[in-house]
Amino acid sequence: MKGLLCVLLLLESFVFVVQQQVDGGLGKNEINHQLSSEDRRQNSPQTHTSGDSQEYSPLIFTDIQAALRELTATVTEQKANIRALETRLREQQTLLQEEMNKKNDAREIAFSTSLLRNTGGQLGPFDTEITIIYRNVFTNIGDAYNPNTGLFTAPLKGAYMFQFCIVSFDKVYPATASLRKNGSHVLNADIDIGGRVLHSSNSVVLILEVGDVISLRLWPKRVLEDNQGNHNTFSGYLLFPLE
Incomplete structure (x- = not known):
């Protein structure tokens, strides 16, 4: 049960981190800090009770952390691509306006x-x-x-x-x-x-x-x-x- 609880807590943290990244609320350092906190929480000694205790593999957390970091890098890259696209669009709009002005001048x-x-x-x-x-x-x-x-x-x-x-x-x-x-x-x-x-x-x-x-x-x-x-x-x- 405690292993399942840990997974649920980690998934909740995952959802929180992703939501904050999408909303622009957390920077990359803050996400890493959040992940480190979850690492410390999951690596702390656990008290097992008899009857329904089971071994929780730390490899699961490692995989989730890697996925989160990959997602963070992807979001950051997409934001950079959007900014570059906006810059190109502004440049094209400027060129188009200049061409229109030239055509208007030629008509006079x-x-x-x-x-x-x-x-x-x-x-x-x-x-x-x-x-x-x-x-x-x-x-x-x-x-x-x-x-x-x-x-x-x-x-x-x-x-x-x-x-x-x-x-x-x-x-x-x-x-x-x-x-x-x-x-x-x-x-x-x-x-x-x-x-x-x-x-x-x-x-x-x-x-x-x-x-x-x-x-x-x-x-x-x-x-x-x-x-x-x-x-x-x-x-x-x-x-x-x-x-």
Whole structure:
């Protein structure tokens, strides 16, 4: 009977230790202390009564103690794994948020330019067609327009609006500019020869893929003229992205 009582006491201690470990109430040292106390209790001299006394093997306690220590190590390891998993999840959430921010930034695309900076002047006439470089940049959200080349390069697929206006004061040469998509003609704006200031403008909505290039080209034997009024302009913006 006393051997059975010892087993029951040990099982009760086992349940208490496990519960405390799960609830975070006991540290590893406290669990070991609990186990040592049970060792001393079970190894203390026992008084046997005649009739129902029986020999209790200390190997049983050794096996249970080893199981408890293994359980403690497993719980500790799992807690460390959970902390590592939480850290990785936070890192992934941060990366995901950064990617979302980049995508949102890429959806904000707009530019507005004029032909010359500060001072007036004339562009042309030339013997061959040239790309018109609008060097005075009012707005370039998304940096899709390059003021060094005059080219707009689509950073993502979408529907884009483009508008341009040309002005000529010249009495001899007309003015013609054409909007090109990847070098292919889309539409023109024309000014015939006259003796006064003449304006012409045009606009278009285009579906662009990533990397498509939009440019304005000045025809041969044509001129553009501008002054501080910034009459020759080129602008565009993303209406909405497409999948």
